Amino acid sequence: MKKVALLVLFLVSGFLVAETNAQTKGAASSQDATAQYNPKATYDGPYKLNTWSLSVYAGPTQFYGDLREYDFWPVGGPASYDTRSERGTGHLGISLGKQLTYLFGARLDFGGGNLRGMKRRIYNSYFNANYFQADVAGTVNLKGLLFGANKLKRWKMDAYAGFGQIWFRSTAYELGAGRIQRRSDDSPTLRNNFTELNKKASSYTQEWVIPVGFSTSYELTKNIDLGIDFRLNNVNSEKLDATVGGDNGSMQFGTGSGQLYAGDGATPKGASALDKYGFFAVTATYKFGKNPLRVEKKNGKWAYDPEQKINGQPAFYNLRYTDPRLLVKPPKILSLAEIDSIAQANKPKEIDSRLLTDTDNDGVSDFFDKEPNTPAGSIVTGAGQKMDFDKYVKDALPGMACGEIFTNILFDTDKAIIKPEFYDVLTKVVELMNKTQCRLQLAGHADRRATDRYNVALSERRVNAVKQYLAQAGLKDVNRVIVDSYGSFKPIADNGKVEGLKKNRRVELKLLP
Numbered sequence: 001m002k003k004v005a006l007l008v009l010f011l012v013s014g015f016l017v018a019e020t021n022a023q024t025k026g027a028a029s030s031q032d033a034t035a036q037y038n039p040k041a042t043y044d045g046p047y048k049l050n051t052w053s054l055s056v057y058a059g060p061t062q063f064y065g066d067l068r069e070y071d072f073w074p075v076g077g078p079a080s081y082d083t084r085s086e087r088g089t090g091h092l093g094i095s096l097g098k099q100l101t102y103l104f105g106a107r108l109d110f111g112g113g114n115l116r117g118m119k120r121r122i123y124n125s126y127f128n129a130n131y132f133q134a135d136v137a138g139t140v141n142l143k144g145l146l147f148g149a150n151k152l153k154r155w156k157m158d159a160y161a162g163f164g165q166i167w168f169r170s171t172a173y174e175l176g177a178g179r180i181q182r183r184s185d186d187s188p189t190l191r192n193n194f195t196e197l198n199k200k201a202s203s204y205t206q207e208w209v210i211p212v213g214f215s216t217s218y219e220l221t222k223n224i225d226l227g228i229d230f231r232l233n234n235v236n237s238e239k240l241d242a243t244v245g246g247d248n249g250s251m252q253f254g255t256g257s258g259q260l261y262a263g264d265g266a267t268p269k270g271a272s273a274l275d276k277y278g279f280f281a282v283t284a285t286y287k288f289g290k291n292p293l294r295v296e297k298k299n300g301k302w303a304y305d306p307e308q309k310i311n312g313q314p315a316f317y318n319l320r321y322t323d324p325r326l327l328v329k330p331p332k333i334l335s336l337a338e339i340d341s342i343a344q345a346n347k348p349k350e351i352d353s354r355l356l357t358d359t360d361n362d363g364v365s366d367f368f369d370k371e372p373n374t375p376a377g378s379i380v381t382g383a384g385q386k387m388d389f390d391k392y393v394k395d396a397l398p399g400m401a402c403g404e405i406f407t408n409i410l411f412d413t414d415k416a417i418i419k420p421e422f423y424d425v426l427t428k429v430v431e432l433m434n435k436t437q438c439r440l441q442l443a444g445h446a447d448r449r450a451t452d453r454y455n456v457a458l459s460e461r462r463v464n465a466v467k468q469y470l471a472q473a474g475l476k477d478v479n480r481v482i483v484d485s486y487g488s489f490k491p492i493a494d495n496g497k498v499e500g501l502k503k504n505r506r507v508e509l510k511l512l513p
Helices: 002-032 142-147 336-345 389-395 420-435 452-472 498-504
Strands: 052-064 090-099 104-119 125-141 155-174 180-183 205-219 224-235 276-287 296-298 301-303 405-410 439-444 481-485 506-512
Touching: 052 104, 052 224, 090 276, 104 155, 125 142, 125 205, 142 155, 155 224, 205 276, 389 405, 389 420, 405 420, 420 452, 420 506, 439 452, 452 481, 452 506
Parallel strands: 439 481
Antiparallel strands: 052 090, 052 276, 090 104, 104 125, 125 155, 155 180, 155 205, 205 224, 224 276, 296 301, 405 506, 439 506
């Protein structure tokens, strides 16, 4: 059982140390961004928080068991034949803490100290003991549970309980004579061996211990906390004071004294309760974490700023004092006036109306058109200037890149049949594309006199009719033709007039380099 206990404590301590190293590395690597979401964190929220701490504590101890004169106040004063001071004992310890969530955490403690006690009645004995202890405990944030996360910002109050092992070495003496009576390292070789018994205990006795306690601390700086710790350790033994007793009937080792073992050598168990000891300690805690933060008051109110930086690097609050939910900024509900103000501030500049107008229906908007009044059916350059397309095709050299050229093919109402008047233009387009590396973009359109779905399908039939004509006219590389269908969504003239309807029933041809 003892070997198993040691193994458990070794594994727990090893795990916590490994987690400390991992957390330190993670903190160093997480400085690249301010809001670091940590998927391995057991607390909620988008921001990383510091969670590890190391505490050192020291204070007086007090024993509760058979060899104790009074229940609540230790006896003091100089030693005499019937009195020994129960004061002057202490405990020194170190604690590694890990905050798992805002309300719950864990701590691993190592410490040691000494105990004293005496009892005039029945036992006429006093004892001295030295001990070492290791334990692990879970903590509950009482401040958060009782007062909430928005009060007592600088304070932390925890209740905790756990389990561990204690190693102790105790010797009981007779009051007055000072003669050794009992030792905690009882063994068959000691029984009735007064030569060995008169030596102080040399080996340590190991037992289970259950610590319960309360601690409170104040956040003095970003890294340092000061506080106090009250603890009661429940030991699974009556031998912490080297005495197993409880009444006169159990006394077998000398007049008025308790015993460590029964006369038949069986495992001793007296009539009294198991031993306990407690301590009151002052604690100093160092909180790990690079660039630590603590909440500050602004305009009389506590305010968190998880986006702030120290020396250009992200900084982090500590989970011991910060509920992660407080770092999540609530959504702002805007008033109508604020919405209108934002909309006005972000309103884009007005588009020049000439960009949307093509007066001569040549495919070039008036804003860029250098000849905005070319005759209907003209073939124009990218600048809107009328050109001699026949001469351009005739003079084109094999493999050359052409410039931008625009023209439109018009259709009758609800028709996708190319009219003979446009055959010559399309034939010239085929000749130009076969001689050069020109690409052709076809965009089909319709007037407004039908549903949107019907008009999109009609414009698609029109653009496919043009593409099919080009292929039949001898276009070698049909893959250089790009087609789009817009229905009636991109009119270039007023659909309320007959002339406007005629202009909108079109397929736009755009030759591209």
